[in-house]
Amino acid sequence: xxxxxxxxxxxxxxxxxxxxxxxxxxxxxxxxxxxxxxxxxxxxxxxxxxxxxxxxxxxxxxxxxxxxxxxxxxxxxxxxxxxxxxxxxxxxxxxxxxxxxxxxxxxxxxxxxxxxxxxxxxxxxxxxxxxxxxxxxxxxxxxxxxxxxxxxxxxxxxxxxxxxxxxxxxxxxxxx
Amino acid sequence: xxxxxxxxxxxxxxxxxxxxxxxxxxxxxxxxxxxxxxxxxxxxxxxxxxxxxxxxxxxxxxxxxxxxxxxxxxxxxxxxxxxxxxxxxxxxxxxxxxxxxxxxxxxxxxxxxxxxxxxxxxxxxxxxxxxxxxxxxxxxxxxxxxxxxxxxxxxxxxxxxx
Numbered sequence: 001x002x003x004x005x006x007x008x009x010x011x012x013x014x015x016x017x018x019x020x021x022x023x024x025x026x027x028x029x030x031x032x033x034x035x036x037x038x039x040x041x042x043x044x045x046x047x048x049x050x051x052x053x054x055x056x057x058x059x060x061x062x063x064x065x066x067x068x069x070x071x072x073x074x075x076x077x078x079x080x081x082x083x084x085x086x087x088x089x090x091x092x093x094x095x096x097x098x099x100x101x102x103x104x105x106x107x108x109x110x111x112x113x114x115x116x117x118x119x120x121x122x123x124x125x126x127x128x129x130x131x132x133x134x135x136x137x138x139x140x141x142x143x144x145x146x147x148x149x150x151x152x153x154x155x156x157x158x159x160x161x162x163x164x165x166x167x168x169x170x171x172x173x174x175x176x
Numbered sequence: 177x178x179x180x181x182x183x184x185x186x187x188x189x190x191x192x193x194x195x196x197x198x199x200x201x202x203x204x205x206x207x208x209x210x211x212x213x214x215x216x217x218x219x220x221x222x223x224x225x226x227x228x229x230x231x232x233x234x235x236x237x238x239x240x241x242x243x244x245x246x247x248x249x250x251x252x253x254x255x256x257x258x259x260x261x262x263x264x265x266x267x268x269x270x271x272x273x274x275x276x277x278x279x280x281x282x283x284x285x286x287x288x289x290x291x292x293x294x295x296x297x298x299x300x301x302x303x304x305x306x307x308x309x310x311x312x313x314x315x316x317x318x319x320x321x322x323x324x325x326x327x328x329x330x331x332x333x334x335x336x337x338x
Contacts, residue, residue, distance in 0.1 A: 001184075001227045001236040009237065027333045034335050072177035072238050075245040082248040086255065092334050095261065096295045097325055100304060100314065104322040109311035112296060116288070125292060129283040132262045141266060150276035151269040159263070160270035166257040167267075171201040172208060174294065175257060175264055 007061050012073045015051045016080030022047045023084070036092035044081050051077050095128065177242060181234040185242025188226065192219040192243075193250055207298070212254055216247050261291060 023043040026032060032039045055063050055073065064070040090097060102118050103110060110118065116125045133149065136142040141156040142149050151157055167175055192215060199211045223243065227236040256263065265282055269275055296312065299305040304318030314322060328334075 001230055001232050001234055001239065003227070003236045005237055006235060024332060033333070036334060068177045071182075072241055075177070075241050079241065079245045079248050082245075082252060086248075086252065089255075091325060091328055091332070094325075095259075095291070096298055097322075099295055099299065100318055100322040101326060103305060103312065103314045104319065104326060109308055109313040111311045112292070115296075115312065116292060125288055126283060128261060129279070129287050132265060133279070133282075136262055136265065142269065144279070145276060147278055147280065148276045149265070149269060149279050149282060150274075151266065153275075156266060157270060157275065160266040163257065163263045163267055164270070166253065169197065170208070170254060170257055171197055172258060173204060175259070175267075 006072070008064055008069050008073055009076065010062055011054055011058060012051065012076040012080075015047055015054070015077055019043065019047050019080060019084055022050075023088075036088070040085065040088050047081075048077070177238045178234055180232060181238040182242045184230065184232050184234060184239040185244075186246065188219065188223060188239070188243045189246040189250070192216065192247060195219070196250075196254075207301070208258060209255070212251065216251065219247070220244070261287065264291070 023040065026039050026043040026046065029039075029042075032042060051073075055070075057063075064073045098120055099115055102115050102120075106114075106118065119125050120127050133142065133144075136156075137144065140152055141159055142151055144150075151160065196212045196215050199206075199215060200208045203211060220240075220243075223236075223240055227239065232239070264286060268282060268286060269277055296305075299312075299318065300307065303315055304321060305312050306315050
């Protein structure tokens with residue numbers, strides 16, 4: 001294979017490396033405050049827009065010209081966004097990380113019950129249940145029937161079946 | 177990126193995906209998350225000699241980009257499958273009679289017990305926390321990780337995670 005570095009790699013690399021700064025700016029927007037998913041999406045859209053605009057304006061040797069060049073640079077930029085998404089999801093939704101932070105903020109060792117009680121700044125573990133079920137309801141995957149949770153059909157059931165197939169393919173013994 | 181370059185990255189990714197399925201099945205005692213990430217790093221490094229030896233008319237970096245993109249998609253789907261609480265709730269509901277369960281039961285059986293206990297176990301087996309007579313406490317490694325995460329959360333104004 002040819003190991004020569006394509007010159008079209010330079011601009012997507014800059015876009016990828018500067019993404020954390022764009023995300024930092026977006027988090028300072030009052031309208032998106034505390035909306036972590038929306039903040040990330042807005043930063044991706046903004047950075048994606050800058051990438052396309054720059055790609056059209058760069059000199060020929062640095063910009064994608066053919067469809068194959070656009071595909072290559074788009075994959076490069078998308079890969080960096082996926083990497084940052086993993087980190088962002090961990091920071092903003094990480095269950096285990098939140099337990100570590102509970103221990104960090106405690107002045108002494110905590111029992112399992114104390115971690116559960118002090119979880120998420122004192123909101124407690126049942127916050128997770130409310131938060132996740134709220135998300136599932138908003139997505140139309142479950143519905144609350146009195147004190148019972150019920151799976152919607154066909155959407156909820158479809159996702160559950162797809163999830164079961166994914167567990168089988170990956171060979172996972174335990175999930176969640 | 178030519179079709180040949182994409183196909184080369186795609187074939188390398190297929191080998192990686194096959195290796196992860198095999199490794200997770202053959203090493204039940206090891207963390208699946210550690211296995212898939214370690215294999216992703218290994219395949220990325222091994223792509224250099226493989227690229228030098230492969231009789232393919234194409235650019236290595238373009239093929240590597242295809243592999244990286246597909247691998248990151250795979251890691252995202254794997255991560256969601258392995259650790260998503262929301263999907264686990266859906267699975268429990270799908271296996272219940274008439275696909276419904278009391279909300280309290282879902283909470284107590286899964287979030288309060290199974291998932292919480294699994295996280296405590298992960299923290300201790302990864303050397304991030306340890307049990308003592310007084311309770312659970314962070315190890316120096318866990319302290320460093322949690323302090324870094326807290327710093328990033330402050331920087332990005334993430335109020336509280338979870």
